[in-house]
Amino acid sequence: MKHFWSGALTAGSIHVNAMVDTPCVSVRLVIDDDAQWASPLYSEFGNITDTTGGMVHLERAGLEPGAAYAYRFEVNGAVDTSAAHTGRFRTPEEGPMDFSFVVGSCNSDGNHPVWESMGSSHPLFFLSTGDLHYADPNSPDVQVHRDAYLDHVYLKPPMMGFFHGTPIAYVWDDHDFCGDLSTSASIGKASAARAFRENVPHYPLWDDTAVYQAFTVGRVRFILSDMRSGKTDSVMMSDGQYAWLKSELLLARDSGLVACWATPLSWNAIGYPENWGSQPDERTALSDWMRANGIRDLFIICGDAHMLAIDDGANGDFSTLADSPYRYPVFQAAAINRGGSYKGGTYDQGGYFLNPSDQFGQFGEVIVEDDGSDVCITFNGWRTDSMAAAISLMNSFTFCRQPTVAAMPALEVPLLHGWFADGALLIAGAGVSPFTIRVFDMLGRSVERSTTVVSQPLLRHRLPDLRSGAYVALIEQGAMSFRFGFVVP
Numbered sequence: 001m002k003h004f005w006s007g008a009l010t011a012g013s014i015h016v017n018a019m020v021d022t023p024c025v026s027v028r029l030v031i032d033d034d035a036q037w038a039s040p041l042y043s044e045f046g047n048i049t050d051t052t053g054g055m056v057h058l059e060r061a062g063l064e065p066g067a068a069y070a071y072r073f074e075v076n077g078a079v080d081t082s083a084a085h086t087g088r089f090r091t092p093e094e095g096p097m098d099f100s101f102v103v104g105s106c107n108s109d110g111n112h113p114v115w116e117s118m119g120s121s122h123p124l125f126f127l128s129t130g131d132l133h134y135a136d137p138n139s140p141d142v143q144v145h146r147d148a149y150l151d152h153v154y155l156k157p158p159m160m161g162f163f164h165g166t167p168i169a170y171v172w173d174d175h176d177f178c179g180d181l182s183t184s185a186s187i188g189k190a191s192a193a194r195a196f197r198e199n200v201p202h203y204p205l206w207d208d209t210a211v212y213q214a215f216t217v218g219r220v221r222f223i224l225s226d227m228r229s230g231k232t233d234s235v236m237m238s239d240g241q242y243a244w245l246k247s248e249l250l251l252a253r254d255s256g257l258v259a260c261w262a263t264p265l266s267w268n269a270i271g272y273p274e275n276w277g278s279q280p281d282e283r284t285a286l287s288d289w290m291r292a293n294g295i296r297d298l299f300i301i302c303g304d305a306h307m308l309a310i311d312d313g314a315n316g317d318f319s320t321l322a323d324s325p326y327r328y329p330v331f332q333a334a335a336i337n338r339g340g341s342y343k344g345g346t347y348d349q350g351g352y353f354l355n356p357s358d359q360f361g362q363f364g365e366v367i368v369e370d371d372g373s374d375v376c377i378t379f380n381g382w383r384t385d386s387m388a389a390a391i392s393l394m395n396s397f398t399f400c401r402q403p404t405v406a407a408m409p410a411l412e413v414p415l416l417h418g419w420f421a422d423g424a425l426l427i428a429g430a431g432v433s434p435f436t437i438r439v440f441d442m443l444g445r446s447v448e449r450s451t452t453v454v455s456q457p458l459l460r461h462r463l464p465d466l467r468s469g470a471y472v473a474l475i476e477q478g479a480m481s482f483r484f485g486f487v488v489p
Helices: 114-119 142-154 157-165 189-199 239-254 280-292
Strands: 003-007 014-019 027-032 055-060 068-075 078-080 087-090 099-104 126-128 168-170 213-217 220-224 258-263 298-302 308-311 330-333 362-370 375-384 391-401 417-421 424-428 435-441 446-452 458-462 469-477 480-488
Touching: 003 087, 003 157, 003 168, 014 027, 014 068, 027 055, 087 157, 099 330, 114 157, 114 362, 114 375, 142 157, 142 189, 168 220, 220 239, 239 258, 239 280, 239 417, 239 424, 308 375, 308 391, 330 362, 330 375, 417 480, 424 435, 446 458
Parallel strands: 099 126, 126 168, 220 258, 258 298, 298 330
Antiparallel strands: 003 014, 014 055, 027 068, 068 078, 068 087, 099 362, 213 220, 308 330, 362 375, 375 391, 417 424, 424 458, 435 446, 435 469, 469 480
């Protein structure tokens, strides 16, 4: 076994991506919650092909919630029992639970002791808000993007030691997407998307090239935005991702969950290039929507700006009249090991302080305490003491929420709402009742008809290959229906 790491953690499952160093006929996971490996569980056998870049994707479901597991690999019928090739993780419980995770972005040195520091508290998982490496791999050649993971992640023992014991939840930013200030126009976009899917154990993705994803731990719904693959000079995200984001926020609201929105680019900045301050009208429109739809229980985690900064939400209201009754605490948690950088915004917890040189490391810790009524969340900003693993607390802030199942309906996203992206129809608010999808060309000829039932807030319905041209989609659910036009380029 060469390299491996885990992710897409749930109460009953884990994903592990691994690269095998010998000619491989078969490989599978061996998982056990017994230190003596007396009752092992096995994954299905995985396949290694040229289309996976030498990686094998392994998954095991049916695990016990709230249990500590170790995992090994069976390669060509032999189990590798070496400590170096043994990984560990803990499954979250179902329902209210106490847990912690660490968060950070902007890593240029996988050998830095900050990786040891982050693992010292044994977090449930690591949330990466981008710039997992600084390879800037903007190329249509997928191997360039594969090599970025190999050279800047897998070949760094402290970093991989951390990932052997801590699952990852990860969205990219510019330096690990296609280079500094990269956007949807980058020539390496498709190759970056392929390499991500080959290498990274991830939660379900809704788009062929984007990497936004969501998951729930305890009573927190984590919503991870991709701020690069759909970004342009005039918009922060695609229409499809905005509809997905809104559907996820409504899902959290209507399910009695606190929402954690991870947006790699900082939220609080004003008039600053690149981050949310560069598109004030867009940020205001989203803020107005959250206010109108009663998105109350939300906190925001940001990366990119190389600083540890916390705001209680007083400086993050960008609604039209700046009169939202809701406060969204903001945790700016970076850089894992880069020199400090200030990128705008006002933060009222702990005050502004000088950021360190790249000799230091920084990361955030989020502690969730849930007694079944109150969900209390603590932000801790930690800094390593130069080139050592010892850490110092830079700032801290605690707030509590009492999430309840909301009774109010969504105002902007109707029961059914859809759009076209990357060869598929995406339908939000579908619920669990059967609904019918019909697609017509501009001569009124039916080119697609399907009836389906889903229980997720967003359905991605792959269309057959359609010729270039204009089409109309008709979505029917009971007595309700809506239609929209779209163009296949």
